[in-house]
Each structure stands twice: as structure tokens, then as C-alpha cells.
Amino acid sequence: MQETLYTMAKRYSVIGEILLHILFWAIIIYLFNQNSFLRPINESYKEFLCICFIAITVYLNYFVLFPFLYKKNRIILYWVASLLTVFIAGFSEVELIKTNIKICISFDNKNFYNSYLLYLFMILSCRYAGFLAFFILLRFYKEVQKTYKLSLKMFEIERLYLSSRITPHYFTSIINSMQAHALQNKGDLPSLLEKLNMVISYMLIESIKEKVRLRDELKFYDNYVILEKQRYSSDIDYRFDIFNIDCNLLISPLLFENMISNAFKYTLHDGTGYVHITLDQPESNQLQFICTNNMASNRNTLKGKGIGLKNLRDRLELCYPKKFELISTETEQTYTITLILIF
Numbered sequence: 154m155q156e157t158l159y160t161m162a163k164r165y166s167v168i169g170e171i172l173l174h175i176l177f178w179a180i181i182i183y184l185f186n187q188n189s190f191l192r193p194i195n196e197s198y199k200e201f202l203c204i205c206f207i208a209i210t211v212y213l214n215y216f217v218l219f220p221f222l223y224k225k226n227r228i229i230l231y232w233v234a235s236l237l238t239v240f241i242a243g244f245s246e247v248e249l250i251k252t253n254i255k256i257c258i259s260f261d262n263k264n265f266y267n268s269y270l271l272y273l274f275m276i277l278s279c280r281y282a283g284f285l286a287f288f289i290l291l292r293f294y295k296e297v298q299k300t301y302k303l304s305l306k307m308f309e310i311e312r313l314y315l316s317s318r319i320t321p322h323y324f325t326s327i328i329n330s331m332q333a334h335a336l337q338n339k340g341d342l343p344s345l346l347e348k349l350n351m352v353i354s355y356m357l358i359e360s361i362k363e364k365v366r367l368r369d370e371l372k373f374y375d376n377y378v379i380l381e382k383q384r385y386s387s388d389i390d391y392r393f394d395i396f397n398i399d400c401n402l403l404i405s406p407l408l409f410e411n412m413i414s415n416a417f418k419y420t421l422h423d424g425t426g427y428v429h430i431t432l433d434q435p436e437s438n439q440l441q442f443i444c445t446n447n448m449a450s451n452r453n454t455l456k457g458k459g460i461g462l463k464n465l466r467d468r469l470e471l472c473y474p475k476k477f478e479l480i481s482t483e484t485e486q487t488y489t490i491t492l493i494l495i496f
Contacts (some may be wrong), residue, residue: 178208199253203246210242210281211288219292239285243278327384345383348376360406367440368400371432374413381417389420390427398434404494405472409442411465412490416446419488438496445489462490 185200214235222231247270254273255266331345355373359365374393382389413430420426428446435441462481469477469492476495481488 178204181207199249202249206242206246207281207284210238211284213238214285215288215292219289235285235289239278239281242281243274246277247274327380330384345380348379351376352380356407362406364403365406366400367398367402367404370404370406370409371395371400373407374409377410378413378417381414385417385422387422387426388424389417389422390429392428393430393432396431396433398432398440402440402496404440405468408465408469408492408494409444411462412442412444412492415462415490416444416488419448420446421449440494440496442492442494443489444491445487447487 182201182204185204218231218234218238222228222234251270254270327349331342331349352373355369359369359373378391378393382391413428416428416430420428426447428444430445431441431443433441462479466479469479473494478491478493480491480493482491483489
């Protein structure tokens with residue numbers, strides 16, 4: 154219901170914006186009709202063409218130049234292209250009306266006539282620039298609003314995702330398993346405590362960063378998996394194979410943690426369970442993560458609602474919009490999830 158209301162509100166917002174644009178151009182047409190210097194020769198179709206020149210200049214910038222050129226490395230190109238469209242539009246309008254100007258003014262001095270056309274070209278270019286500046290400010294306002302809403306949504310999703318990963322139940326389970334481990338008088342308890350400290354530090358400090366190095370992320374999983382194996386107190390065949398990857402890649406933190414956690418949770422804990430992970434770069438601009446595990450026969454009663462993957466997908470849609478694939482494949486005995494990131 155909430156999603157339906159949001160979709161309807163968005164649709165009506167778009168319709169309202171279209172109506173405002175139509176009203177704006179209706180007012181401009183009226184003003185041109187009342188205050189045009191072309192009226193004495195009764196060529197109103199040229200006035201309409203002049204308005205079309207303005208509209209084309211504005212919407213070419215609004216829908217094409219701004220979205221595709223106004224980026225970090227293309228800002229200068231955007232402004233150059235915008236000025237070029239202004240000058241082309243001004244020159245086109247001068248060419249359209251210069252015969253009418255000549256008839257109305259009848260300059261005998263050719264140099265004076267050319268100077269007047271140059272002056273007219275500058276005036277018309279300024280007029281185009283004025284219209285363009287208005288719509289550029291409008292576009293900037295929309296982008297600021299969009300960025301603000303996106304930031305709020307990103308903060309909320311990151312908060313939900315992080316809170317779902319750092320739960321009292323998770324740490325209680327690990328501490329209880331360590332307590333049982335200590336009662337058995339095994340000498341690796343200090344090592345486990347150190348790894349727990351590193352995992353907590355990473356979750357609380359590094360995970361709030363926008364991007365982390367893949368190298369640091371992999372070090373986190375080395376410690377995390379050891380704690381997972383200790384947590385479930387079962388002999389799990391764990392393998393993490395890495396093939397030809399750039400460890401200096403920057404990625405969003407804790408992207409793989411949910412999938413690894415689920416693999417350990419739903420694998421068999423009778424000594425035959427396994428979790429096999431591969432990480433590679435099939436293309437120079439891609440990172441592929443594949444996690445496969447076998448599953449218990451009563452897995453349907455264990456899974457619950459499974460909001461973790463939904464939160465992960467929501468997070469990916471914000472961090473990597475249209476630049477990721479999340480595919481899950483399930484058989485009677487295995488579950489495989491594949492995540493492909495495109496940089």
C-alpha cells in the first residue's frame with residue numbers, strides 16, 4: 154500500500170511538472186504575440202519559430218547536455234556545449250528575421266546594417282542565455298532535492314543493513330561458544346578474542362565508510378569466517394578461492410558478509426557441511442562473487458523471512474545503480490548466490 158501511494162504521488166508530480174512547463178510556454182507565446190517587432194509585417198509564423206528555437210535550446214540542455222555531460226570530468230565540456238547552442242540559436246534567429254529587419258529599417262549603409270545585425274545577434278543570444286539560465290537553475294534545484302532524498306534513503310538503508318548485521322544475538326552466540334571453548338582448556342582463546350576485536354572494530358568503524366579497499370575487506374572475512382566456524386562448533390569445509398583480482402579496488406563495505414553468514418547458517422552441521430566461495434574478475438571492470446553451500450532438509454523451517462538479502466539488494470541499488478547482478482540458484486541439496494559488480 155505504501156509503495157502504491159509513493160508511485161501515485163510520483164506520477165502526479167511528473168504530470169504537475171509537465172503542466173507547469175506547458176503554462177510557462179503559453180505565457181511566453183502570449184508575451185511574444187503582444188510585444189514582437191515582427192508584428193508590423195504580419196509574419197507570426199516566424200515568431201512561433203523563434204519560440205521553437207528557444208524551446209529546443211532549453212530542452213536540449215535540460216534533457217541531453219545536463220544528464221550526459223554535467224559530470225566530474227565533463228563540466229567544462231557541458232558549459233562549452235551550452236554556450237555553443239546559445240550562439241547557434243541566436244545566429245539562426247538572426248538569419249530567420251534579417252530580411253524583415255532590412256525591410257522595416259531600410260538601412261542604406263551596409264556597414265551600419267551589418268553592425269546592427271551583430272548587435273541583434275548579441276541581444277538574442279543574451280535572451281537565449283536568460284531562458285537557459287532559468288531552466289539550468291531549475292535543473293540544479295531538482296538535482297539538489299534528488300541528492301538530498303537519496304542521501305536520506307542511503308542513510309536509512311545503511312542503518313538498517315548495519316543493525317541487521319550487528320545484533321546482540323550474534324555476539325552472544327560467539328561469546329557463549331568462546332566460553333565453552335575456554336572450559337575445554339584450549340590455548341587459542343586469546344587468538345579468538347583478538348579476531349573478535351578486529352571484527353567488531355571493522356563493523357563499527359570501517360563499515361560506515363563509503364568505500365573500502367578490497368584487500369581490507371578480505372582480511373575482515375578471514376577473521377569473520379574463523380568466528381563463524383567457532384560459533385557453530387561444527388567441522389565445515391570452508392574454501393575461499395581468489396583468482397586474478399585487483400586488491401586495490403574500492404568497494405562498499407560488508408557486501409559479502411550477509412551471503413557468507415547465510416551460507417554458514419543454512420549449511421549442514423553434521424560434519425558434511427561445506428561453504429565454497431570464489432572471487433574473480435571475469436572482466437577488467439567486473440568483480441564476481443560466488444558462494445555455494447549445501448543445505449539441511451529442514452531448511453524451509455530455518456530460513457524465516459529472510460530480510461537480509463532484501464536489505465542487501467536495496468543497498469546495492471543505491472551503491473551500484475544498474476551496475477550489479479544478484480542471482481540466486483537453489484537445488485534440493487545446494488544453494489548458490491552470485492553477485493557481479495560493474496565498476
